[in-house]
Amino acid sequence: MQEIADRLKRVEDNIASACERASRAVEDITMIVVTKTASIESIKEVIRQGYTHLGENRLQHLKQVAKEVAEFLEAGADDPSLVDSVDWHMIGHLQRNKVRSVLKTTSFVHSVDTLRLAEEISETGEKLNITPNVLLQVNCSEEPQKYGVPVGAAIHLAEQITTMNNIRLVGLMTMAPLTLNKDIVRSCFVRGREIFEEIKDEGHVDKEFKHLSMGMSQDYKIAIEEGATILRIGSAIFTDNKITRRI
């Protein structure tokens, strides 16, 4: 489990350097630890290290892991060094018929990209008597196979979401393309940042709209330089391999 602590330290060091380059404060960055490839023992170690924001992209796995983590925290309730609870983030594509189940487990949904999904979340929120926190997923790379609202429709969808009762729009999420070309990655994040700012200016959102979720293991340093406030990092923490291969 020492490797987990070492890799967390390395990521934290990289975050600090990127913040310094960008004249930003490390406190303004939240790291979500993406657990989709991790063993439960590794996840427990991350929690012991004090991390409380965890992310999953598939509902089945989310439910299973969230249950095991809850049991772990329950068993350690008397341990003052252990946190009381964690926040789960749904970061993957979400089908409307899964909304109820996801809302019961998560604190944030990062993948809202259609009007109908937003409506379903608001209606379900009303039934459950909650106001779920959501981020608008924007397809900044404009790859046809990617999820996310198209760039040109993002501001309008944000506006529509703000008119709904039981849904709270707290930010924007985007993913860079699967490429090692840093210029392409950077321009995608720049665009994400621009749309984020435009929504702030024109989207009828309030001050709760403040999160810019972008940056994964391969590109989080660039994301910090371009204004990310939330990073979603998995393999840099859980995978031994220094060179993570992307499909």
Ligand SMILES: *Cc1c(COP(=O)(O)O)cnc(C)c1O
């Ligand atoms: C898997 C995943 C991540 C984390 O990716 P890594 O490359 O393992 O850091 C971040 N965001 C989303 C949406 C993911 O599915």
